[in-house]
Amino acid sequence: MKRSYRYRLKPNRQQSRTLSRMLETHRQLYNAALQERQEAWRMRRVSVSYVMQANQLKEIRSFDDEIAFLKYSSCQQTLRRLDKAFAAFFRRLKAGQEPGYPRYKSRRRFKSVAYVYGDGVRLKEGRLYVQNIGRVRIRLHRPLPAGAKIKQVVIKRSNSGEWYACFQIELPTPQVEPHPGPAVGIDLGLQHFAALSTGELVANPRWFRETEAALALAQRQRARCQRGSRRYRELSLRIVRLHEKIARQRRDFQHKLSRRLVQDFGLIVVEDLHILGLSRSMLAKSVHDAGWSQFLFFLTYKAEEAGSEVESVAANGTTQECAYCGTFVPKTLAERQHHCPHCGFTASRDVNAALNILFRSTAWAERPRKGLLSLVGLDLSTSQQAEVVGSRRL
Numbered sequence: 001m002k003r004s005y006r007y008r009l010k011p012n013r014q015q016s017r018t019l020s021r022m023l024e025t026h027r028q029l030y031n032a033a034l035q036e037r038q039e040a041w042r043m044r045r046v047s048v049s050y051v052m053q054a055n056q057l058k059e060i061r062s063f064d065d066e067i068a069f070l071k072y073s074s075c076q077q078t079l080r081r082l083d084k085a086f087a088a089f090f091r092r093l094k095a096g097q098e099p100g101y102p103r104y105k106s107r108r109r110f111k112s113v114a115y116v117y118g119d120g121v122r123l124k125e126g127r128l129y130v131q132n133i134g135r136v137r138i139r140l141h142r143p144l145p146a147g148a149k150i151k152q153v154v155i156k157r158s159n160s161g162e163w164y165a166c167f168q169i170e171l172p173t174p175q176v177e178p179h180p181g182p183a184v185g186i187d188l189g190l191q192h193f194a195a196l197s198t199g200e201l202v203a204n205p206r207w208f209r210e211t212e213a214a215l216a217l218a219q220r221q222r223a224r225c226q227r228g229s230r231r232y233r234e235l236s237l238r239i240v241r242l243h244e245k246i247a248r249q250r251r252d253f254q255h256k257l258s259r260r261l262v263q264d265f266g267l268i269v270v271e272d273l274h275i276l277g278l279s280r281s282m283l284a285k286s287v288h289d290a291g292w293s294q295f296l297f298f299l300t301y302k303a304e305e306a307g308s309e310v311e312s313v314a315a316n317g318t319t320q321e322c323a324y325c326g327t328f329v330p331k332t333l334a335e336r337q338h339h340c341p342h343c344g345f346t347a348s349r350d351v352n353a354a355l356n357i358l359f360r361s362t363a364w365a366e367r368p369r370k371g372l373l374s375l376v377g378l379d380l381s382t383s384q385q386a387e388v389v390g391s392r393r394l
């Protein structure tokens, strides 16, 4: 199985300059290769392939000192990246969509260079050796797993100018026993990050609001500045850094939560984000999709390692449905409680949704709805919100 490990690089000033120069040359190579493909098609109706472009590399390197300075295999990676962009374009075209034609990359949009590990890049005595750059300090905050085969290293520059190395590794697929733990349904929400069918509400972490507030403040301050002034540029950099900080914190939080879930549960039922209903609540949720798909990605690969199972189900209408008796109970976005006039079941809105998600999984769907709640340890007398009750697997 494939995994990716990301580490912060701390190049010195000289190294950072050389890295930037290298990135810039790769960008020019990418754009030149794109132009060649475009013109060959426009003037001669010839499609240029990756192999044709890679075959020219040697000759280009004989007269272009900047490109000769780059590692040969990393140039191939850049050409391959363009090839992938075209492949995706044609695939989507064939599927009847309207994809955007591969674009020329501006400095801001071209941020990474890929290396074949061992060919111009390798770890050596706690540093990352990069050919023509030297030994770059790297913060190895967690070790690469034992038995990892490093395939590729992608060197990246963030928008605020920080450098990272992403190790793409290959691990032997572990032989894990199926996790014997209980089942849980998860509703990803706005008010809370998630609600579990056990009754637990996982709050959005506090840093989230704090960093978001700092970001909003910086954005307001910048709005009052003259565009392009020194203060404007300072604030722009701060805004970029805050965005990166939020992304870092979010990733960290999601890693921790997903780790805990695969430790505790043998079956985790989540909503399928690709099946979007058109209800108002789903529209509001779509804003958060990017963060949620990352979370589900972490959850899925961690489950694979822990022997747990992740099942995704269509979640349309899970908020409105009563988890106890199945009656349709309409609510507005503002209503935080589910209270069923038909059977009297009361729960937090999101916990009710999480229960419905759990009951839509294949293992539970066959069961008659009545009595499902007693199976997860909930009944009418104990169905208060945020009460943590154990759930048992069928």
Ligand SMILES: [Zn+2]
Binding pocket: 322, 323, 324, 325, 326, 327, 340, 341, 342, 343, 344, 345
């Ligand atoms: Zn009911």
